[in-house]
Amino acid sequence: MLMKEQESRGGRRTKASASGRPDWPWYSYPLWYLAYALLWLWAKLCFRFSYAYGPGVKEALRSDEPILLLGNHQSFIDPLFVMVALKARPIRFVVGYFLAHVSKYKILMRALRAIPIQQFTPDPVALRQILHALKNKERVLLFPEGQRSIDGSTCPMDFAILKVATKADACVITVKLSGAYQAWPRWLQGPHRRGKVEARLEVLARATEWPDRDRIAWRQAFLDRLAYNDPAWADANKLRYRSRWALQGLDLVLHACPACGRPEVMKAEGWWLKCQTCGASYQFTPNYLLSASQVPQPVPQFKPSSIVDWHQWQIQEEGRTWQIFKESLPVTYEDVGPNAEKSANGKESGYLYFNGPACYLASAGHNLRLPLRPGNLLMFSQGAYIQVTCQDKLLRIYPQYPQQVIRLVDLSLYLHAVHAKHKNT
Numbered sequence: 001m002l003m004k005e006q007e008s009r010g011g012r013r014t015k016a017s018a019s020g021r022p023d024w025p026w027y028s029y030p031l032w033y034l035a036y037a038l039l040w041l042w043a044k045l046c047f048r049f050s051y052a053y054g055p056g057v058k059e060a061l062r063s064d065e066p067i068l069l070l071g072n073h074q075s076f077i078d079p080l081f082v083m084v085a086l087k088a089r090p091i092r093f094v095v096g097y098f099l100a101h102v103s104k105y106k107i108l109m110r111a112l113r114a115i116p117i118q119q120f121t122p123d124p125v126a127l128r129q130i131l132h133a134l135k136n137k138e139r140v141l142l143f144p145e146g147q148r149s150i151d152g153s154t155c156p157m158d159f160a161i162l163k164v165a166t167k168a169d170a171c172v173i174t175v176k177l178s179g180a181y182q183a184w185p186r187w188l189q190g191p192h193r194r195g196k197v198e199a200r201l202e203v204l205a206r207a208t209e210w211p212d213r214d215r216i217a218w219r220q221a222f223l224d225r226l227a228y229n230d231p232a233w234a235d236a237n238k239l240r241y242r243s244r245w246a247l248q249g250l251d252l253v254l255h256a257c258p259a260c261g262r263p264e265v266m267k268a269e270g271w272w273l274k275c276q277t278c279g280a281s282y283q284f285t286p287n288y289l290l291s292a293s294q295v296p297q298p299v300p301q302f303k304p305s306s307i308v309d310w311h312q313w314q315i316q317e318e319g320r321t322w323q324i325f326k327e328s329l330p331v332t333y334e335d336v337g338p339n340a341e342k343s344a345n346g347k348e349s350g351y352l353y354f355n356g357p358a359c360y361l362a363s364a365g366h367n368l369r370l371p372l373r374p375g376n377l378l379m380f381s382q383g384a385y386i387q388v389t390c391q392d393k394l395l396r397i398y399p400q401y402p403q404q405v406i407r408l409v410d411l412s413l414y415l416h417a418v419h420a421k422h423k424n425t
Helices: 028-049 057-062 078-085 095-101 106-111 126-136 160-168 207-212 217-224 228-235 305-319 402-425
Strands: 005-007 011-013 051-054 065-071 092-096 115-117 139-142 171-176 198-205 268-269 270-276 282-286 288-296 327-334 349-357 358-363 367-371 386-389 391-399
Touching: 051 078, 057 092, 057 126, 057 171, 057 198, 057 282, 078 171, 078 198, 092 095, 092 126, 092 282, 095 106, 095 115, 115 126, 126 160, 160 217, 171 217, 198 207, 198 217, 217 305, 305 391, 305 402, 327 358, 367 386, 367 391, 386 402, 391 402
Parallel strands: 051 198, 065 139, 065 171, 092 115, 092 139
Antiparallel strands: 005 011, 171 198, 268 270, 270 282, 282 288, 327 349, 327 391, 349 358, 358 367, 386 391
């Protein structure tokens, strides 16, 4: 899109400027900048959005070198915030395979020349497309977490993209968003909450700097730039995000009671989460920090202070007990891939069972092995389904109860942490 030679109206060959003007036909420029102006106005009015450039960012954006933008992923609208921060400079988005090929947005993704990628699994085809775009000196945006944050803190990240940056001699710019999770958490069952959202752009490495550090140093610098805890950030900056929807939907994430330890027992009521078994109650502030609790148990198992540490405790409990996996888990499922053959009966019935490092989906017609590799169960819709790539299928699996979705996700997060710990030691 950028820096490519094109035929001008007079027949001469011209070159797009590095200032960020899209390399599109001349008549599309007014529409592009009008769309950007409307997007900028929307971000300002709804989110009081602001952005800041660190040292060297302006120079890098003005240069003709390829640029890889790596951002933390807090909300559904993060790509729009990055577009505003880039000041109408065109971007190639890296999006999930389902969004690019199956969802109702697939035509828009094709028009934007988005690069589809298989989430949470090695995808050499997507990496080659990203490398090709960078070799053409385009700007590519990718979220290494793979999808939106669950609890407002950093999800596991994929470091393979740094190898692509070194091969392409690309400038890597990190885009750290703050406040986007507070404004629109993925579990919120309602419209977004008005509040402050910020973006900070910093140069991680210019093309000539890659040989000067080892891989471990780059990974650590990468993590330091993008690590976040959004509830703590909002509280430290005395920001408030209010909504009449309160905690509606949070019980699909925080399902286990810190007092009695039982799973799938929490229920959201206003700004309270209440255990349906032991009666323990926890009140949250609008920034998702714990402000009060009523615990009938003499010695609670855990005392949370925010949704972040509550969820982290829950992940460890899931990995420690594996209670849900002592028996098979009844589910329904369907193939939602672009080449799927629709079943005459709609969704098929089956069950999940676990055996060592693998998860099996069994039914009358299938017995599929779903490896429990790190991240394999992280593609999900809150309280609805888990989406898994298996062989040539894109399976959408619906557990019997809504809170079982996050339990499967938490198990995958636990296994990821164990795998990373063993790898580092």
